[in-house]
Amino acid sequence: MDTPHPVDSPDAFWLNPPASAVPDGDALVVTTRERSDFWRTTGYGFVRDDGHALLAPLPEGTAVEVTFLAAFDALYDQAGVMVRVDEATWTKAGIEMSDGVAHLGAVVTRGVSDWSLAPVPDWHGRHVTVRASRSGDALTVRARCEDGPWRLVRYAPLAPDAPARAGLYCCSPERAGLQVRFTGFAFGPADTALHL
Template sequence: MYDELEWRSPPPEWRVEGDRLTVITGKDTDFWNKTFYGFTRKDGHLFCREVEGDFSAEVVLHATFDTLYDQLGLMVRADDEHWLKTGLEYSDNQAQLSTVLTRDGWSDWATSVAPIEDVKAGLRIRLTRHGEVLRVQRQDRNGKWHLTRLGYLGLPSKTQVGLMCCSPERAGFRATFSDFQLGPAIPRDLHG
């Protein structure tokens, strides 16, 4: 699957071994637009491909966190003004489930504490597009999916979808992804 992806803002170092992608981030990289902090950054690392229409993307995230805002996860991007990134992010001295939804050039940020056992074992997340709605889920150790975000983002028929990582406060964050899957959207059943 990784051979179908291309880098937007390539990292200084990356490698694929079997189903694992390991990335070492560049200095002060991020995706963020204006809100609260007043700056815009679009130099985070995104390993992606173009997708037409609805999709579901899944991946298992592995990282050891120690620096504020280190992050890794999934991203869907229409352009610099319309995108969503979601995954694990280090904030308030712990790994957080994080989603940033950017509409019309303004980002919002939603977080919740990630279960530490799931973070240590590798956290599986899923991002699904159903038309103009994006659904973010995480899977627990028993295989059950939990909704973490449902949001509107008017998207064109073609978008970029893939793996993202950033380190806004430093260089050298090691982000590891495994079992990346990208295919047709799961059913729309929300409470099943």
């Protein structure tokens, strides 16, 4: 990413402020509220829209990149990137704990949510970067652990004229007090190719 975007920018706002968000040098340490989550209907029959997300405009042709570190240990602890049009149209992607293992996953919501996961046990307790690029009618989500190779996480639809916002997010659906140390939050040009 070429252009750092400070987390105190007037363009960024908290959707559902967390219990705390404390600057620590160049990082932002975010602590979740109890049973916070983003999910819509599928399988569970409920709608949750109280996870924490710090969002700024994401015009077509741009990308957002977030780097974070966290001690995920409870079921569904999660953090990463969110791209949001409204309460029924959004994508979140990052690391999520499931069955005691860190997973790289994404949820794409278009009225109802879906969920995809791939285990990444060697990423647990390490810096992870997630990038969401908006180009044409598509959202391309990639992730990597530290300086490792980028992995394609999701290729999802996003209408080119949709007024999307994007940024860092975290949730703890089964508890309170997950702490996530966000060490990077930047906006820049979208990836120009699907395959790097």
